[in-house]
Amino acid sequence: MKNKHAQEQQQASVQRAPAAPPDVPGPGKGGLRLADFSGEDPSAEARQVANWAVYTGDFKKHAFVIVDKADAxxxxxxxxxxxxxxxxxxxxAAHGDDTYPGVGDKPLNQVKEYEKTTPAGRFVAEPGRNSGGEDVVWVDYNAAVSMHRIRPLVASERRLERLASRTIEDNRISFGCINLPVSFYEDTLSPMVHKYGAIIYVLPEVKTAQQVFGAYDVTGQQQGLQQVALHK
Incomplete structure (x- = not known):
């Protein structure tokens, strides 16, 4: 999961200044600055958090990542x-929004099934390496949770088949890390993190986005303000 070299990687990445970002998106519906999903149809919660992040500028000058656990x-x-x-x-493999204390320091064969959660929260992406020397993007270093290429090491787990299936129920299989298609990791995630730095929003599946991030529906708020203005 993690090793002594990963901490050095973390420190180096914190000191590295991100590249200058492109201009922020222009006003969207109702004059709001919203996330541009480029025609994709995300879940309502993913859209809400992405819109909120863009509207508030919560990710500063970095890239940002939405991990929608419910939609895998x-x-x-x-x-x-x-x-x-x-x-x-x-x-x-386990549903839940919290990390069990000490799980990041356990050998894999000692991690209990109910401890295999992908924690929800706002994290600063950190490029690093795992114990096998593979480059990863750390989500929560202390909990040993990272984003990395899919590793079909155990045939019985059928990880490649699970990732390719149309269902989301069979996507819960890891110890907590976020397994990604190799091309997506190498061509999209890793380059964006290295170029700009990134904020990672792992959406909750038990709590609400309001509880975890303080996120709210910016489009609904704008409509409410417009209604108030009309009745003044």
Whole structure:
């Protein structure tokens, strides 16, 4: 999962200044700055958090990533709020939004089934390497949760088949890490993280986006303000 060299990678990536971002997206519906999903149809919660992040500028000058656990899908956006690409993902076998204390320091064979969660939250992406020397993007280093290429090492787990299936129920198989298609990781996620840095929003499946991020429906808020103005 993690090793002594990964901490050095983390420190180096924090010190590296991100590349200058493109212009932020222009006003969308009703004059709002919203995320541009480029014609894709995400879940309502993924759209809400992405819109909120763009509207508030929460990701600063970085790229940002939406991990929709309920839909088993990952979206990567540039600093301009435009979608670069999306892909299916494999996630923690156990449902839940929290990390169990100490799980990141356990050997894999000692991690219990209910501890295999992909934690929800706002994380700063950190390029690094795992214990096998493979490059990964750390989501939560202390919990040993990263985003990485899919590894079909155990034939009985059928990870490639699970990732390719149309259903989302069989995408819960990992110890908590986010497994991605090789081409998506290498061509989209990793280059964006290295070029701009990234904020990762792992959507909750038990709590709400309001509880985890403070996110709200910016389009609904704008409509409410317009109604108030009309009745003044």
């Amino acid at each position: 899908r990952v979206y990567v956006f540039g600093p301009d709020g435009k979608l670069k690409d999306s892909a299916p993902a494999l996630l923690g």
